[in-house]
Structures are given as C-alpha cells and as structure tokens.
Amino acid sequence: MIARSLEPNAAGAVDAVPRRRALEDSDRLAAIADLRFRDRDVTARLTALVEQAARAMSMPIALCNIVLDDAQVFVAARGLDGTWMAEVGGTPVEWAFCANVIERGEPFVVTDATEDPVLAVNPLVVEDGIRSYLGVPLTDRGGATVGSLCTIDMQPRDFDEDDLAVLRDLADAARRVLDDAHGTEDQD
Amino acid sequence: MYTTVQTTGGRTVPPLRSEEQVLAVLRRSLGDDADAHWGAACCEVGLDPPRAPDIAAVVAVLEALAGRSGLIGIVALGQLIRARTSLRLSRKEPS
Numbered sequence: 001m002i003a004r005s006l007e008p009n010a011a012g013a014v015d016a017v018p019r020r021r022a023l024e025d026s027d028r029l030a031a032i033a034d035l036r037f038r039d040r041d042v043t044a045r046l047t048a049l050v051e052q053a054a055r056a057m058s059m060p061i062a063l064c065n066i067v068l069d070d071a072q073v074f075v076a077a078r079g080l081d082g083t084w085m086a087e088v089g090g091t092p093v094e095w096a097f098c099a100n101v102i103e104r105g106e107p108f109v110v111t112d113a114t115e116d117p118v119l120a121v122n123p124l125v126v127e128d129g130i131r132s133y134l135g136v137p138l139t140d141r142g143g144a145t146v147g148s149l150c151t152i153d154m155q156p157r158d159f160d161e162d163d164l165a166v167l168r169d170l171a172d173a174a175r176r177v178l179d180d181a182h183g184t185e186d187q188d
Numbered sequence: 189m190y191t192t193v194q195t196t197g198g199r200t201v202p203p204l205r206s207e208e209q210v211l212a213v214l215r216r217s218l219g220d221d222a223d224a225h226w227g228a229a230c231c232e233v234g235l236d237p238p239r240a241p242d243i244a245a246v247v248a249v250l251e252a253l254a255g256r257s258g259l260i261g262i263v264a265l266g267q268l269i270r271a272r273t274s275l276r277l278s279r280k281e282p283s
Contacts, residue, residue, distance in 0.1 A: 029217065033259040068262055070213065071269035084276050090269040092202045123200040 022103045022145075023093060024069045031144035036181040037066050037075045045177045046076035049170050050149070054078045056166045057134075059151035064138065064174055065090075065098045066147040072096040075147070085128075095124050098148035101135045105145055107164060108135045112156035132157040136167045141179045149174055201277040202270055207240045210250070210267050217263045225260045229253045247271050 054062035061079035073090045080086040100108040110133040113119040135150030149171040214222035229252040230238035240246045253264030
C-alpha cells in the first residue's frame, strides 16, 4: 500500500502561494496552449488510455485532464456519462483533485477524501460523492506538467505500487500521444 | 478555498463572473490583447456594440474565444468551464 499524499495538506498555508504559482505559471500555460489536446484523433487515443486505466485498476472513473489556472478540462473521460461534469467538460480548478498533482509535481493519493479536512468540504466530495483518487502528472515533451491522468472511486480505497506503476505507464503513453500531435502540428 | 454560492436547491456552485470580471482574467494572461480578442469575438457572435451585457452573451463570447488556438483559446476555455459549471448546477434537475 502506498501512503496517502494528503497528510492534512501537511504544508498547509505556508506553501499555498508557491503551489498556486505552479498552476498560474505562464510558461506552463504557454506549453498547454501549444498542445493539440482537443483534436479528435488525440481525444480518441487518450480515451482508449483512460478506459485501459479504469479496467486495469478496477475503478469506475478514469480521466485525462489538462489543468488550466482556473479550471480543469476533461480531455478524455471514462465513467462520467450522464453527470453534470460530463456535460460541462471539466470543473473549476479549486475543486479539482488534479490541481494537487500540478501543484506538487508528483502523484497525489487520496484513500478517503472524507478524512481530510480540506477535501472533506470539496463539493465534489460532499455533493458528488468522490471518496478516493490516484492521479499522476501528465507532462509535455518539454517537461512541463500540463495535466494529470487519474482514477476515481466513490468508495474509500487503498492503492499500491502496482497501481501507481500502471498509471505512470499510461501517463507516459498519453504524453506520447500529445507529442505525436505536436509533430503533426510542426509539419503543417 | 472553495469560493462558492448556494443555489436555492442547496447545490454549491462557483459564482458567475460578469463581463468585466472575465475580461480581468483574460487581461491577466494576455494583457491589452484581451480587449481586442473580446471585441472581435463580440462582433463574431453579433453583439453590437461589442459588449456582453448578460451571462448568456458572456458565454457566447467565451464559446467563440475557446474555439481559437493559442493562449486566448485555453484561457477562454477555463472561463467557459467555470460559467458552464455555475449555470448547469444552478439549473433545477428534472424530477
């Protein structure tokens, strides 16, 4: 079992500002602006990867998200059909578990969101029922952390190193999909 | 941390942003170019004068901008998702 990374937001307010800066970093946003993550062939390939993630980890929801400074964008989603989140195509960034991946630059693990004082009052937990989460960074070819590949459950759950390895491998595959799209753009 | 308002149905939603508030966000990333983009998109969706006086107009302009490539496209997309979240969660679910 891997330790949950959310020890009551251990660093707390002390490093909240640098973390927020990571989200708003202009170089990171410029890197996102260069990605072709909304191209149909890119979303189709990323959708195949999130379906693979959900199956491999037996999780009902898997997402590939691009995390902007003010919102997260669901580039590929499995398990959200019929929800308001699918209709909207994302959430405000302050509700996004994936924002923690960007802010920390490392995997973010939540075994039970109701046990964390910050996440326990997140509307996605209180009103939509999210309980557990594992997300890993999605980087571009320049190394910028542009988003996250994640799995979500409505039940508490422990994760192990195998889960993390699976998700990291799929995030590598997702990066290659985005790289390929970059290559296409360069040839235009 | 969670800046929200409550709907009459008790659902938590992010507050809707006015045209000026959205423009302020766009200016943060794009500087003065934000106003040029905004004005052009207003014209594109048929707003004359090029202002978005209500939330429906703001959303229409954001939809036009979010379809563009580059930084303006993603900054507008973020604002569009926030607005859609607020509007969608404020809507009463069919029983």
